[in-house]
Amino acid sequence: MAYPSMGEAHRRITDYLNNFSDAVSYQDVASLAQLFSFSSNSPPLLSVADALNFFQDANRLIKQSEKFSQYGEILAPLFRSLQSYRTGNLVDAYHAFEKFANAFIQEFRNWESAWALEALYVIAYEIRVLAERADRELASNGKSPEKLKGAGSFLMKVFGVLAGKGPKRVGALYVTCQLFKIYFKLGTVHLCRSVIRSIETARIFDFEEFPRRDKVTYMYYTGRLEVFNENFPAADHKLSYALTHCNPLREANIRMILKYLIPVKLSLGILPETSLLEKYNLLEYNNVVQALKRGDLRLLRHALQEHEDQFLRSGVYLVLEKLELQVYQRLVKKIYFIQKQKDPSKAHQLKLEVIVKALKWLEMDMDLDEVECIMTILIYKNLVKGYFAHKSKVVVLSKQDPFPKLNGKPVNS
């Protein structure tokens, strides 16, 4: 790294300070946001960081002019953070950045218009990213990573600043989404509930008023939450909203949405085209879909086992596992059709032995009792209409619509 001369360093720092004060006085949010955007690693910012590390006494520069010193609370920690960031000391950088961010929102509170919202977005984003990296650093040092948690509580504070009647309220959803990201990362998704409640119940928020990207993100995360809760219709609604409103060019985002939307749709009895899976590289679902189509229990179990880790991590494992019943249904339905072809008059009486035999062909080693149990469950869950006659070990199917389609309704539970 080529160290600049003292004069050069001085010039860069003063430039930075001038940029800051100009941006604030002209309410030029774009240039202001740039000054904070560490993670962009933009050359000007890095060069300022180098200058700071070289110059060492930037505080004097801040103090020398009234123009800067009025923002000393903001700028001093910002410089410190930038220095630490540049030297790779992310924990210190985070600490200083949090101080800076606190000072900034203090100032932000005093600005009546919402002009600096974009800058605040940048700060919210940066603090999250910085915290994640600081945590990684901490974890590698064997210390407990807790910075992301700290960032979470800071963002809650920011949310409080924004959640008001003024024009700044449109920024609340962005902060909420950053919070979601933190909470999902930390595995403390229960903390989302309070934010969601205030977004969805507070009168000050009109959901349509928020920026679209925030709405999509919000819907994506809340949809995921609904997947956890196995509230499939709600999950379907939210994720579909995210899918239809997201930027169609952002395939990665679409894929993320589909990753959850497909299992949800599957459990509602709606199967995707294979082409869709192929397009978004979601082939792990392919076998699941095939299993559903064919009533192939073995295939389903195999697919689940194959991608177990993946499904467990994304949290759809249990959802997919529940598709088993639909697979059984499909299987029984197939048997029914075959029987119907043979002898339509007796088609609605399915002998248990037949089903057991079919399962045996699928290499599913289940005895009579177990299959009987599954049949009762199918009837109980309304996947099969009819009844089971224990004495004769026969599933007696209803003559009308013995295998009701889900059609977007979840399986009775």
Place this chain on the structure above:
Amino acid sequence: MMNQATNTQTLASVDPNSVENRYVINVSQGQTSLYVASTTGSEAASWNTYGVDNHSAGNGSFSNSTYHHVKHSEPSSRTVQDGSNATSLATSLTLGATDTQLDYGGYTSYSNSGYQGYYNGYQQQPNPSYSQPVGAYQNTGAPYQPISSFQNTGSYAGPTSYSSTYYNPGDYQTAGGYPSSSYTHQTTTWNGGNYANYSTQHPYSNYAPDTSGAYSAGNVGANSMHYQQHYKQWAEYYNQTEVSCAPGTENLSVSSASTQVPQVSQLPGVSGGYPTSNSQAPTTFATPWRPESSSSQTPLSQPGTTVTGAYDSYRTHGAPTFQNQHPSPVQPLFAKALDSKSSYSNFQEQQNTACPQIPNLQYPMAQQAPQNYQPPAQTVQSSETQRLSKLQIQTNPRIASNLPLGLSKLDKEGPNNGVISKPAYISVSQPKPSEKVLSNDAADSVIKAGVFPKSLKNYVQRALTQCKDEKQSAACQEIMKEIITKATNDGTIHTRDWDAEPLFQMPNTDMADKNSSQNPTPVSLFSKYKKSPTKRSKSRWEPLPEEKSVDKLGSLNNYAGKYSSKVHLDEKDRKPTGVNYEGKSDVMKKIRFPQMELKSASKTVQRQVKRQRLADATAADNGDASSDSDKEQNLTAYYSGAITLADTPEERKRRENRSKRFEKVQGNRAESNHFKAKNAGTGNLYARRTTALVLSKSFEDGGSRAVEDIDWDSLTVKGTCQEREKRYLRLTSAPDPSTVRPEEVLERALLMVQNSQKNYLYKCDQLKSIRQDLTVQRIRNHLTVKVYETHARFALEVGDLPEYNQCQSQLKILYAEGIDGCHMEFAAYNLLCVIMHSNNNRDLLSSMSRLSDEAKKDQAVQHALAIRAAVTSGNYVLFFRLYKTAPNLNACLMDLYVEKMRYKAVSCMSRSYRPQVPVSYIAQVLGFSSSMPTNEGSDEKDSDGLEDCVEWLKAHGACLVADSNGEMQLDSKASSSSLFMPDPEDAVAHGDASLAVNDFLTRTSL
């Protein structure tokens, strides 16, 4: 303090009614009146102190002190009891107030203990002893307000410099008192009066309103001069408050009451009348209080002038009270009456509760006692005192119990106020009374010096009649002489109400040597008197050698007293007639073996709770030297006593300890003190605890340091305890190495527990203590894992999920640290727990995703995963098959889910099957059949579990029909609408019937 506060409140409520009302015995009012009584009692107590101080005469002071204690004891006993049980409280109170000497003894001891502990805490190390009382107070439901005030006091107590500290407390207290309007009112009147009166003699003013007598007295005594100003301020303050809130009417009534009351109390005849009702008894007590208040009122209007007068009347009033309580024959009657009534049981209960508690409080101090023998030498009078004490203690069995208490109390005063500041106290107070004795009674007795008052003569006569033989009477005369000289020297000979003076204890030659340890106490008393007021300046909190010694002695005395009281109680249970020498001797023995005593005492109590018939045996036990078997018995008793857990001393102890945490203390000085105590103590757990507490407090340095800042390395101890068995008591402080077992011992302890045939409660307790010892020594190795695993398994076996969860979470950490153990087994348990009990998909997902490949191959984990699949799909057949093949203790966890699973299964069946399902099939599928290892029906010898299944189905509302072959069938259609989940029959508050205490009690062998 707290007690008082509460009392006052109650009082206040009663107040509106004139005193006469109180006389009227309402059932409803009974309680209140009782309360009043207690209050008065305490106040009277304060009074007594005062009197004691004035009369420096040894005997007199002793007796007074005794009374004092008695009164105090009442409050304490009240405290002990839970506020929730109002009625019992009331009765107990009455008992305390009016009862026989026996009862008195008991009470006295109690009060002392509490008192002393309190006191101690106050003086030297606010922390340990002090906090304990607080805890006790907190226990009571009612006294809550007071508690708060108490704590405040505690905090201020912390500061070394006395004066400044003191003041704040006062503020706090008042503040605490105020919230309750009635209380405030009372206080105001009182305080105002007192303050005004006493601008010089503070002790009282403080006393009555806010704090317990001892406390205020001590403080006041310490720097009287200093305080006066403050007091004045206070008085003003009070006056103001009074004006604002004090109803004039009340005051009036009070005053009238006061005039009447004193007389009543004075007359023996009146007292005779009392026996009729419990509620009445309190009245007597109330009276003394009243007068005081009235007197105080006058002062309010004319602070300067009336002071002395008020004071006098005050005193006199106090005296009568004493009379009533102490020697009057009425008391025995009362006791009897009470016994016959159901109240008796209450009383007993109270005793039980109180008893154990006291030991705890006192115990540490008692231990200290031995160390401080030197002090006696200090005072010239010591030798005399010793004699006195010896004599006194044994002579009068009835009073005996009281006496030690009194002594102790005095001792306490001595160290705190007395030793250093006492002179001030006396000097101030005495002159005035002697000069102008305006009160009714006092006036009679006042004669010129040199002439003995009639009452004194009577007193001497009374004392002499006590004597049973020549020896005794000689000794008695000796004592009397001393008392009288003392009184003359003090100038209190006339002012003192000799009629009210309790008799000193008769000397008992046999016991003399045993008593020798106690002798020092009286000395301390005297010493306190002797000292000049000027000497005392500061550092009341510093551990002056004399003070300490005094305290310790006092505690010893208390100890004796308490024990005697206990013994008395026991005996009383059987034969209300009275005390015998056996009890005495027991007491003595106890003094010798305090440690053992404590245990036996608690044991006794518990047993009493359980079975009265054991009382005799217990009493006998007390005499025995402590032995292992004894200890073991104690332990068992402890567990068996679980039924009374809420009230048991142990529980309370724990609560106290917990409450202590919130107090900030500067325990440096205390520390040294307690270290000694620790050394002295042979094995008392509690004492050690206390020590440990002090330790920690000192580390915390007044609580200013945050927990994170504590240097845990410095707190890590290396245990030295060699005993295998140890009861669990939650640490609230730094551990004491002498109570902590080193690793080898712990290993043996674990083995012992593993092989123990005792019930789970016992094992759980033992394991918890092992865990604690491991933790405090920061042992984290295979042994730690083993202990947690063992505990987790035991917990699972009985379905104690909370305990299991604790272990599981610890194990998770331990395994993560790479310590070997049954990792897989517990991974399976963890999974099962999440599956069946948390019902949280995210938890399930995360714990599943955390499983390693290796884990997934483990049999137990696979089993757990299979169960998960069965549960999520509702596959009951699979579930019950897995249940039968469950490895390890997986079945235990599944047990907790069986009911739910069965219900789900049956509702599914009734929906899906038509027309019928044979019950035999259901029984087979749902695990009712005999091959099941355990189940609700497995105990019985039903070959196929069919009966159980039928029963279960019926209990859940299923419709059963018999088909043509006589086989039971489930009518699925009818059942589908009639199924319900019955309320669990064995529902218990803690949610786990298997932990029901009764169950354990029946299994516990005594």
